Amino acid sequence: MDANNIERPDEQGATPVVMDIHDISPQQLAMLGVQQIAYVKPVVVNGTTAYAIHAADGTPMAIAGERDAALAAIVQHEMAPALVH
Numbered sequence: 001m002d003a004n005n006i007e008r009p010d011e012q013g014a015t016p017v018v019m020d021i022h023d024i025s026p027q028q029l030a031m032l033g034v035q036q037i038a039y040v041k042p043v044v045v046n047g048t049t050a051y052a053i054h055a056a057d058g059t060p061m062a063i064a065g066e067r068d069a070a071l072a073a074i075v076q077h078e079m080a081p082a083l084v085h
Helices: 026-031 067-076
Strands: 005-009 016-020 037-045 048-055 060-064 080-083
Touching (some): 037 060, 037 067, 048 067, 060 067, 067 080
Parallel strands (some): 037 080
Antiparallel strands (some): 005 016, 037 048
């Protein structure tokens, strides 16, 4: 596989399908990593700093009081954390 191709499971999840990244739609691009990556960003809730957890597509998932707790929650759910500053 070269750098311009990505693998994704087929609709049944059994066989990987190779896609050329030059042919990917904006909707497909937005869905890459949605189930594998979550990001954490600081927010203010009732005057106190908290940490919002969002799916890769921006969907809010949770709020934690501490950054480390937010990161641990992401890892516990078998996702990769990313920080947004």
